[in-house]
Amino acid sequence: MTETTRRTFLQQTSLASAAATVGIGCSTIPPAKRLAKRGPVIISTWGFGKPANELALRTLQDGGSALDAVEQGIRLVEVSGNSSVGLSGKPNAAGVTQLDACIMNGPGHQAGSVAGVEGVAHPISAARLVMEKTPHVMLVGRGAGWFAKEEGLKVLDTAKDEASYKAWLAAQKKSSPGNGDKPDNHDTVTLIVLDTNGDLAGGCSTSGWSGKIPGRVGDSPIIGSGLYVDNEVGGAGATGLGENVMRYCASYQVVENMRLGMSPTEACAEAIRRIARTDPAGMDLAINFIAINKQGEFGAAGTQVNFPYSVTTPDFSEVRKGQALGLAIQKEGGNE
Ligand code: SD4
Numbered sequence: 001m002t003e004t005t006r007r008t009f010l011q012q013t014s015l016a017s018a019a020a021t022v023g024i025g026c027s028t029i030p031p032a033k034r035l036a037k038r039g040p041v042i043i044s045t046w047g048f049g050k051p052a053n054e055l056a057l058r059t060l061q062d063g064g065s066a067l068d069a070v071e072q073g074i075r076l077v078e079v080s081g082n083s084s085v086g087l088s089g090k091p092n093a094a095g096v097t098q099l100d101a102c103i104m105n106g107p108g109h110q111a112g113s114v115a116g117v118e119g120v121a122h123p124i125s126a127a128r129l130v131m132e133k134t135p136h137v138m139l140v141g142r143g144a145g146w147f148a149k150e151e152g153l154k155v156l157d158t159a160k161d162e163a164s165y166k167a168w169l170a171a172q173k174k175s176s177p178g179n180g181d182k183p184d185n186h187d188t189v190t191l192i193v194l195d196t197n198g199d200l201a202g203g204c205s206t207s208g209w210s211g212k213i214p215g216r217v218g219d220s221p222i223i224g225s226g227l228y229v230d231n232e233v234g235g236a237g238a239t240g241l242g243e244n245v246m247r248y249c250a251s252y253q254v255v256e257n258m259r260l261g262m263s264p265t266e267a268c269a270e271a272i273r274r275i276a277r278t279d280p281a282g283m284d285l286a287i288n289f290i291a292i293n294k295q296g297e298f299g300a301a302g303t304q305v306n307f308p309y310s311v312t313t314p315d316f317s318e319v320r321k322g323q324a325l326g327l328a329i330q331k332e333g334g335n336e
Helices: 003-021 031-038 049-061 066-078 123-133 141-150 162-174 250-259 264-278 327-332
Strands: 041-045 098-105 110-118 138-140 189-194 200-206 227-230 234-240 287-293 298-302 308-312 317-321
Touching (some): 041 049, 041 298, 049 308, 066 098, 066 200, 098 123, 098 227, 123 138, 123 141, 189 227, 189 234, 200 227, 234 264, 250 287, 264 298
Antiparallel strands (some): 041 189, 098 110, 308 317
């Protein structure tokens, strides 16, 4: 068995076992009953998404909505000391941490987002407030910070973070500029919930590309790029170098791929292949996606080797590996 065949086999088997675990596949039980029996499914990017998923699950079990679950899960990451999410995130080239976040609610197809905010402890909550309290979808910079404060969110005075900035400058001297492929350079939390009613909600939050030019906005707060939820089909979200995602509305593409009948994993993989066909970077894209469909099937794919993503249901909570594509496969030593 070649490395690729072995990997494909393993992916298929793990997907099949995932499908069995969550009670999907060729069951004759009607979808609504199946969902009620199996319970919610929560997916998120990276291993650090797992405790966030678990808090999201508890929020649902305590009677919260899918949207509450998304917000609570992401808030946990925002205050966890994560070096790419929340105020502990990476500073920009001026030594200031500017944060991006968005949220979507499947029923009603509502969306809210904030970009380039400073000092806001919970950008995900600011995004939710934009969605729920304003006629707008997106607020940026000082206006978004002002709005968050007006709505009672914790907003700190931002000062240049000298220590992080010096560490960043030293690191830049050792590496080539714009090398976004480094796992420690950027890690976004994107979390999507499918509740037992079959409704979806999702969100993402990040400090974005470390050392970005002040004012740079990535894919994460852009609806359809860093996140997309369609309550008829499913949800998808991205992590990785936003410049490689946002020119293609990539999360929207993943959801549309699922609409065409692709499995979540294949939908993620096909979006990456499609981008790679036209992108100057080819497969050297540094992007990863997670996806879940309305039936509770889930998956992930990325150009990173063994892209980790977290999955939580009432029956299990674990970190899995997304399908590796292109250069990731070559780096792994396989042949396609
Ligand atoms: C950005 N997509 O700002 C974000 C960063 C990220 O994993 O997702 N890192 O480009």
